[in-house]
Amino acid sequence: MEMKKRINLELRDRAPEEVTELVLDNCFCVNGEIEGLNDTFKKLEFLSMANVELSSLARLPSLNKLRKLELSDNIISGGLEVLAEKCPNLTYLNLSGNKIKDLSTVEALMMKMEMKMMKRKRKMKLVHLKDMRKRKKRRTRMRMRMKMKQAQNWEREKRRWASHT
CATH class of the missing domain: 1.20.5 (Single alpha-helices involved in coiled-coils or other helix-helix interfaces)
Structure with missing residues (x-):
């Protein structure tokens, strides 16, 4: 099922402005980009897009209230800096199972988020594939x-x- 259709199903006759949680796991995104998700989801606090073959976060809308973001089991390899600007209140991010080979891409995001977090004195939890491997070992x-x-x-x-x- 395509992402746009899945979003319409998840809305269940509600306006996008009212939705606080959105689970789009295992749906199909066209060209590896987010489709159907826009700035009208103003109250969205939790978004899960696990295993949707997502390769880019470039089309992620501004989600100012978003706190938790699940992006596990996708094909993301970079471009994570977008999250710092579009999701300023993000406190939990799961990137396990992605194609991130170099930790510098994650570190760039962490630096930007830490600068913002210092102002708010929040801690950001980052679950990464290497952490998962360490736990498994x-x-x-x-x-x-x-x-x-x-x-x-x-x-x-x-x-x-x-x-x-």
């Missing part, structure tokens, strides 16, 4: 340690029972 190491400990305990029990016979 940490969990894998913990599982390996647990398996090693279980194997050591098993060997200890075997030796103990062997010494009793």
Whole structure:
């Protein structure tokens, strides 16, 4: 389903000015750009566009009240600086599963957002693919340690029972 149609379905006979949350996950965006979303969504606080094959944020409208933005599992590789100007109140951003190869693109956004956040004294949470990988590695190491400990305990029990016979 195309993004424009999905937005119309999500509105459910409401005016765009009234909507505070909009979930557009798994719909199709034409040419990798946002379509159907405009400046009339003035109260929008949460927007999710996960797995929509989004490659550019250039057509993102100004969403001054937006606080949470889900952009996971897309093909975004840069152009994140747009978020600082168009979403000044953004406090949560999920970019995991995108094609971001160089952290300098994310750092540029962070610098701009930090300048704005210093004025408001808010913290921005940024979930990035590398953070997700670190967590996964940490969990894998913990599982390996647990398996090693279980194997050591098993060997200890075997030796103990062997010494009793």
